Amino acid sequence: MTRLPHRPSRASFRRGTGLAVAAALALSGCxxxxxxxxxxxxxxxxxxxxRSAPAPPTATASVAPPNSQDVTFAAMMIVHHGQAVWMSRTxxxxxxxxxRAAAVAGFIRTDQQREIDEMNRWLAAWRKPVVRQxxxxxxxxxxxxxxxxxxxxxxxxxxxxDGRHATRxxxxxxxxxxxxxxxxxxxxxxxxxxxxxxxxxxxIINEQSAEIEAMTRLLEDPA
Numbered sequence: 720m721t722r723l724p725h726r727p728s729r730a731s732f733r734r735g736t737g738l739a740v741a742a743a744l745a746l747s748g749c750x751x752x753x754x755x756x757x758x759x760x761x762x763x764x765x766x767x768x769x770r771s772a773p774a775p776p777t778a779t780a781s782v783a784p785p786n787s788q789d790v791t792f793a794a795m796m797i798v799h800h801g802q803a804v805w806m807s808r809t810x811x812x813x814x815x816x817x818x819r820a821a822a823v824a825g826f827i828r829t830d831q832q833r834e835i836d837e838m839n840r841w842l843a844a845w846r847k848p849v850v851r852q853x854x855x856x857x858x859x860x861x862x863x864x865x866x867x868x869x870x871x872x873x874x875x876x877x878x879x880x881d882g883r884h885a886t887r888x889x890x891x892x893x894x895x896x897x898x899x900x901x902x903x904x905x906x907x908x909x910x911x912x913x914x915x916x917x918x919x920x921x922x923i924i925n926e927q928s929a930e931i932e933a934m935t936r937l938l939e940d941p942a
Contacts, residue, residue, distance in 0.1 A: 782914070783912055783913070784845060784913070785845055785847075785911070785912070785913035785915075785916060786910075786911065786912050786913070788907060788910040788911050789907070789911045789912065789913040789916040790842065790845075790847050791860060792903065792906075792907040792911060792916055792920070793838045793841065793842055793847075793850075793916065794842075794850045794854075794857040794860065795857060795860050795861060795865075795903060796834075796838060796900070796903065796919075796923070797835050797838050797839065797850045797851075797852050797854075797857065798850065798852060798853070798854055798857040798858045798860075798861070798867075799861070799865070799866070799867065799896070799899070799900055799903070800831040800832070800834055800835045800852065800900075801835060801851075801852025801853055802867060802868065802873075802896065803827055803828075803831050803893065803896055804827075804828050804831050804832050804835070804852065805873075806824075806868075806873070806876060806889060806892060806893060806896070807824040807825070807827045807828035807831075807889075807893075808828055809876055809877055809885075809889075810824045810876070810885055810886065810889045811824050811825060811828065813879070813880075813882045813885050814882050815881070815882030815883060816882040816883075816885065816886055817882075817883065817886055817937075819937055820886045820889070820890065820937055823930070823933060823934060823937065824889065827893070827930070830926075834919075835852050838919070841915055861899075865899035865900075865902060865903055866895050866896040866897065866898055866899020866900060866902075867896070867899065868892050868895070868896065872888070872892055875888055876888045876889060876892065886937075887938065890934045890937055890938050891938065893930075893934060894931050894934050894935065894938075897927040897928075897930055897931050897934075898931065900923055900927050901923065901924050901927055901928065903920075903923075904919075904920035904921070904923040904924045905920070905924065907920050908920050908921070
């Protein structure tokens with residue numbers, strides 16, 4: 720019997736740990752073809768270096784396939800994660816970034832890139848189009864909000880020459896970015912049916928809520 724990636728093992732999750740999104744998900748049937756797949760993992764509370772990604776999980780073909788909302792969520796989250804990876808790389812390329820902020824950015828860069836790759840593998844396994852993390856079609860599904868930063872704020876981060884100023888821009892932007900991801904994850908939990916996507920959404924809510932708390936503390940005391 721054919722076996723398809725469906726849900727990650729429980730062990731892979733132990734490591735860690737809207738509004739318009741509902742409209743975008745509802746309209747997914749007429750949206751541009753979404754990007755590809757992956758399979759979620761967890762994280763340590765202290766932003767330690769993530770473990771390598773586990774092998775893609777499998778399940779029998781009798782498992783209910785993903786619905787259009789599941790696929791749209793994956794496409795949107797790949798692009799959403801892609802912006803977070805870009806922001807993190809941009810901050811890490813600057814001088815005089817406080818050590819703790821650099822550790823957070825390093826973790827987000829590595830962890831979210833891994834999840835992008837996992838989501839694309841999941842999409843490919845279900846014979847859905849794989850998505851580039853800078854795909855403008857998938858980016859348009861976000862509409863206004865959902866934490867995606869506009870060009871002006873991205874340019875401000877990129878052009879900042881003072882490491883501490885860049886860190887403040889990064890932390891404020893990433894907190895907003897994470898809140899948007901949590902809104903998207905809560906939305907798909909109301910309409911999605913694929914076990915992998917539901918587990919990924921729960922993981923995003925738990926992990927990014929913890930990261931918001933950590934980044935809020937860093938804004939108060941960045942040293």
